[in-house]
Amino acid sequence: MPPIPGSGLAKGLAVTLRTMTKRAHTAQYPEVQPELPPRSRGVIGLFEENCTVCMLCARECPDWCIYIDSHKETVPAATPGGRERSRNVLDRFAIDFSLCMYCGICIEVCPFDALFWSPEFEYAETDIHELTHERDKLREWMWTVPAPPALDPGAEEPKEIAAARKTAEKAEAAAAAAAAEAGATPPADGTPDGTPDTPAGGTA
Ligand code: SF4
Numbered sequence: 001m002p003p004i005p006g007s008g009l010a011k012g013l014a015v016t017l018r019t020m021t022k023r024a025h026t027a028q029y030p031e032v033q034p035e036l037p038p039r040s041r042g043v044i045g046l047f048e049e050n051c052t053v054c055m056l057c058a059r060e061c062p063d064w065c066i067y068i069d070s071h072k073e074t075v076p077a078a079t080p081g082g083r084e085r086s087r088n089v090l091d092r093f094a095i096d097f098s099l100c101m102y103c104g105i106c107i108e109v110c111p112f113d114a115l116f117w118s119p120e121f122e123y124a125e126t127d128i129h130e131l132t133h134e135r136d137k138l139r140e141w142m143w144t145v146p147a148p149p150a151l152d153p154g155a156e157e158p159k160e161i162a163a164a165r166k167t168a169e170k171a172e173a174a175a176a177a178a179a180a181e182a183g184a185t186p187p188a189d190g191t192p193d194g195t196p197d198t199p200a201g202g203t204a
Pocket residue numbers: 060061062063064065066095099100101102103104105106107
């Protein structure tokens with residue numbers, strides 16, 4: 001059906017009228033901080049302990065604005081006769097936010113959950129060099145990362161939480177077994193309650 005002549009104009013005027021009758025909302029920033037959605041892309045935080053220096057984030061970053069330096073370290077064998085292992089040690093991790101386009105690819109590709117979005121956005125600088133945030137600053141942003149939202153009711157327990165729970169349960173069971181064993185073992189002096197034997201009629 002062809003459009004009724006003038007219907008476009010009427011629609012446009014209706015939008016104008018609706019907008020005219022609404023009160024203007026002026027954000028009083030910076031006196032009043034804006035309420036940002038929890039998943040806002042403000043700045044990137046680094047949880048260094050999780051980083052294995054796999055370089056995936058730096059390789060996938062379309063702007064090449066992640067700088068990572070590392071060296072290899074030999075870890076002695078954990079058990080006698082075992083093999084020595086080598087591991088990467090992080091020397092530098094920096095993100096140049098003057099180049100970053102906030103695409104989030106680095107966060108998506110990190111296989112070890114070492115990078116997170118923080119909603120913090122107030123880090124403008126007068127010197128562009130200051131926008132390269134080194135590892136210490138990236139760690140500081142970590143503490144501004146909001147907690148993840150609660151799971152849906154009936155959702156499967158995440159494997160990381162399940163693994164942590166099992167480890168905690170095992171540690172608790174081992175501690176309880178050790179305590180029970182210590183309680184069952186007679187004290188070294190041979191008395192049931194550990195009180196030293198005093199000869200009859202003798203003085204302590
Ligand atoms: S958000 Fe995108 S551009 Fe910014 S550091 Fe990560 S991958 Fe690079």
